[in-house]
Amino acid sequence: MDWNLILRLVIAGLLGGFVGLERELRAKEAGLRTHFIVALGSALFMIISQFAFGSQQHDAARVAAQVVSGIGFIGAGVIIFQKNVIRGVTTASGLWVVAAIGLACGAGMWDVAVAAALLTVICLEAVHFAHKKYGEKFVELQADCASSAEVEDVISLLKSSGISVETWTLNAGRASFQIHVRQGVFIGVLPGLMSSLKNPSLEQLS
Secondary structure, eight states: OOHHHHHHHHHHHHHHHHHHHHHHHTTOSSOHHHHHHHHHHHHHHHHHHHHTTTTSOOOHHHHHHHHHHHHHHHHHHTOEEETTEEEOHHHHHHHHHHHHHHHHHHTTOHHHHHHHHHHHHHHHHHHHHHHHHHOEEEEEEEEEOSSHHHHHHHHHHHHHTTOEEEEEEEETTEEEEEEEEEHHHHHHTHHHHHTTSSSOEEEEOO
């Protein structure tokens, strides 16, 4: 038994799980298990391409190239198009990087694999922190309004709190507002505003 090859698989799975844990904590489409398995499988394919054929003529790069192509099918499965908003692209990109990390581990390139995993998680966390502090959300706020005058009152209330109203509609006593709101306002201010509305509901669009 070649413990060096087994160690490559273990490290690949751990590094993939490390990236997947960040996605899991963010409740994304693919989490720890998916990233772990993708990295492990990629490393296994690389090991097979390098050592499974003995002295026979073979090209290890061909198997690696097929992994790069094949991971696109898994990545496409986590991308969701809903209400004119595309979700899951970052997670799909993470799976693509994790596959590359697995290939690097399978080839014995430990330092490159560890550096790539660390850089991936640092990037995801840094962007999440920046978005949480400075980012904006596009949401749809609904509330009962008997007339257009009440709609104007709600719009004035939102604008006075720094919330930009893009469009609004009034249908059968139910008003719908498409608004841009900063992350801090979304968490700290908007819930209080909603408590002053009649039968409010909120749906995040992006």
